[in-house]
Amino acid sequence: MSKSRIAIFPGSFDPFTKGHYDIVMRSRLLFDKLIIGLGDNPDKERFFQLKLMQDKIGLIFKDFENVEVRVYNELTATFARSHQAQFLIRGLRNTTDFEYENTISQVNRHIYENLETIFMITSPQYAYISSSIVRELYSFGQSVDKFLPYNLD
Ligand code: ADP
Numbered sequence: 001m002s003k004s005r006i007a008i009f010p011g012s013f014d015p016f017t018k019g020h021y022d023i024v025m026r027s028r029l030l031f032d033k034l035i036i037g038l039g040d041n042p043d044k045e046r047f048f049q050l051k052l053m054q055d056k057i058g059l060i061f062k063d064f065e066n067v068e069v070r071v072y073n074e075l076t077a078t079f080a081r082s083h084q085a086q087f088l089i090r091g092l093r094n095t096t097d098f099e100y101e102n103t104i105s106q107v108n109r110h111i112y113e114n115l116e117t118i119f120m121i122t123s124p125q126y127a128y129i130s131s132s133i134v135r136e137l138y139s140f141g142q143s144v145d146k147f148l149p150y151n152l153d
Helices: 018-027 050-060 076-082 095-111 131-139
Strands: 006-011 033-039 067-072 087-092 116-121
Touching (some): 006 018, 006 076, 033 076, 076 087, 087 095
Parallel strands (some): 033 067, 087 116
């Protein structure tokens, strides 16, 4: 029997946006299992509570059997290895993302050499959406509903 193909899609998801949703919906078709890894970094203060994001993401994908969400607080590469994930999914919006992701993927492979990073190019309608822009708008009282695949309240 061939080995099942497991991928992780890691991120801070502070908050999880329609851009992230699009990457999950496209990449879930390519793998037997897709684990959304919600990074819990105690040194980085979050804007949106981790538990809130975990619940929202869990609800959105509850009917998709091969998608699950897990919180982790270790290196992404060791998290991937402990879940036998052979693939790491990242989204690319522009050359700034590329420069950053290129470095990270080399380092990840150094830690876990069988980890293959797969880049998904953003869908044009979501290319301008970022968690930081959503945080900024939200903190100034603007509605951010149209950037998110769920309601905040
Ligand atoms: P991190 O803090 O690890 O960079 P983010 O939550 O900001 O995590 O993003 C997780 C992944 O989603 C990254 O690969 C990022 O490039 C990608 N991403 C973020 N927004 C979009 C978008 N609008 N379209 C495609 N990919 C995106």
